[in-house]
Amino acid sequence: MAWSALGLAATPALAQSCPALKPVGQRSGTWLSGDLHLHSRHSLDSTHNEIAKIIAFAEGAGFGFLAITDHDNHVDGAVADHTWADPEHGSDSLVLLYGAEFTTHRGHANTFSAEPYDHQALWDARDADDAELNPLIETLGIHFSANHPENNDPFSFSYDQVDSIEVWNSVQMTSGVTVWDDLLKSGRRITGRGGSDAHHGAPDDGEESGSNSYERWFNYVGTPTTWVYAGDAGAPDVIAALDSGRVSISANPYGPRVELFADLDRDGVMDAAMGDAVCAHGEPVRFEARLSGGRSEHGRRYRVTVFRNGATWLETRTDPDTGAVVFEDTPPAGERTYYRVEINGRKDAYPGVGLSRFIGGDLVAMSNPIYFNYE
Incomplete structure (x- = not known):
């Protein structure tokens, strides 16, 4: 259901002491599906994964945005001269974000931007301490996102410079959720997002290839799918939705996404949605997933x-x-509390990535939180 169908009235009792918050029903926007962690042939560990192949597949599956995040260490930081400059890096229907996978000894992170930025400067500062790196990230104006924090490449940069965290990586890995929950409990509001981390397209007919190339049959574009509720369908709006936590994750673009709402005064009108921070006054709140x-x-x-x-x-x-x-x-007055939901069950079939419904358990969808007494 679109947020605009959930009600129009404000919540006067809470508006006097809480920050102004437009009721859910008054917020215009569009749900866009996408993938925020993908590797093309410009990553040296990819197989048969040309940018044109990735984009054509995504367009056919109805995606709204993509971030092709090739490893910057494979090109000594010059992603602008490789991935971004590739003639295939373009689409009439997809929003293509500018980014890369910041691949360092201290872990991996994805960068997202609505327009080209100086990634070379970030790569050159890869061994700098956080006191130097944090201002650079802010100056570059990028969305900085921790990748697979509990994988073999654990993320060891400061999370105080992180805008989002990859809580669902590939068709099966959700170990990042533990790190995410610990950060949220500490009072940080960090968006949870997904990313297929797909490296391998299907092999061409008759062409010899290694076994990794068959990964596409269970892990390719959109396993999982990240959804953003964007004010418009442009790149700045996608980034803004990521920044604000208006994000849901589903197993694939054909399966259901979950949306979480809160009716703060139980009058039947939804006042808050994923990413919102509201006040709790010790009164019952009605939630709907x-x-x-x-x-x-x-x-x-x-x-x-x-x-x-x-x-x-x-x-x-x-x-x-x-x-x-x-x-x-009843979220306690004066205490930080957040709520999020996970959905499990039978996953929907994904044409072209048919084995994905049988691999990686039965997690179907995951919401971002609604926060009480956070700011």
Whole structure:
């Protein structure tokens, strides 16, 4: 369901003491699907993955945006002369972000920008301490995102310079969620996002190739898919949505995404959505988690886990007709509290990446949090 269909009224009782927050129903925007971690032939460890192949696949699957994030260490930081300058790096229907995978001894991070920036300067500062690196990131104006923080390349830069964190990497790895929850509990508001980290396209007919090239049959563009609720369909709006946490993650673009809302005064009007920070006054709040899209089998019920401050607070199932779950809780006055949800069940089929529904468990979708008493 579009946010605009969820109500129009404000919440006068809370507006007097909380920061001004436009009710959900008054927010215009569009849900766009995309992938924020992809490697083309400009990454030396990729196989049969030309930019044209990636973009054509994404266009066919109805994506709205992509970030092709090749390893900067493979080109000594000169991604502007390689990935960005590739004649294939263009699309009439996709928003293509400018970025790369910052590939260092201290871990990996993705950079995202609406326009070209001086990535060479970032690469040259890869061994600088955080006191030098943080101002550079701010000066470059990039969205800085930690990659697979608990993988073999653990992220050891300061999280105080991070705008988002990859909590779902490839078709199966979600170990970054633990790091994310710890950061959120510490009072940081950091967006959770996904990324396929796909390196390998399908081999051409009759061409010999290594086994890695077959990864595309279970892990390719959009496994998982990151969705952003953007004010418009342009690159700056995609970045703004990432910055603000208006983000949901699904197993693939054909499956359902989950949207989380809060009715602060239980009047039937949704006042807050993912990424919002609101005040808690010790009064009950009604929440709604709703699945949108997917659900190709009518009557399918999904398992819903509600996390409160990183711990399982409620386990339930969606309504088979509406795909929604409604629950209530009382966030304590004067204490930081956040809520997010995960959805498990049968994953929808993904044409062209057919084995992905059978690999990596049954996680279907994940929301970003709604925050109480954070700022």
